[in-house]
């Protein structure tokens with residue numbers, strides 16, 4: 001865990017003393033886990049060290065700007081990233097780690113003292129490439145058979161977290177970052193865009209980040225879709241709820257949605273049918 005944190009500090013990922021859970025940090029953790037842990041007895045879960053380093057005295061949790069104690073319960077990575085701002089290191093340690101040579105020395109010391117390895121035997125991760133690889137893997141899942149599944153919310157493993165973190169990027173790319181209903185694609189480099197990767201089977205219930213459970217929608221149509229204002233037919237046409245008042249201009253009934261250029265990425269029929277049966281205001 002600490003090797004991954006040191007790398008991210010050295011990469012300039014944390015300008016302030018607030019270590020947040022990011023896909024890059026998790027990818028870095030994965031890299032070190034795979035390089036250093038040879039026993040199958042241990043399961044690769046970053047939520048465990050991220051939670052329990054608290055006991056070592058230099059690793060402090062922050063929520064709403066205040067230092068807090070984590071509760072005595074298992075946290076998944078998603079819960080850790082939602083429930084806390086992040087963690088901060090003891091101030092003297094943080095000060096020390098502003099010096100690249102100190103980061104390198106501590107990195108080498110951890111490898112030597114905990115794993116008995118000289119630093120030259122372990123490579124530093126290229127998190128950019130690792131995440132590109134994971135995104136391609138997730139995108140390729142569109143080709144596998146889609147069936148409705150409910151995953152456990154507490155699936156705390158790193159693969160689950162990385163998939164969830166990459167889901168928006170993968171889905172939005174499939175739709176060229178444009179809303180499937182209205183085509184809006186406005187964005188800025190800094191703040192992202194108006195387009196979300198919406199889950200058709202709601203994430204809060206299914207926790208299912210299959211690419212064909214996703215559809216790119218602007219915030220306006222994302223909200224309306226979740227509220228059941230409109231549904232999508234088996235032939236990918238817009239169905240407008242008869243309950244919609246003053247809905248002129250919101251979306252055009254019978255109009256085909258904009259599908260991804262590759263037909264294999266189109267929303268899963270089973271998910272759209274579930275949405276019509278359970279969310280769409282009939």
Ligand SMILES: [Zn+2]
Nearest residue numbers: 179182218221
């Ligand atoms: Zn839209």
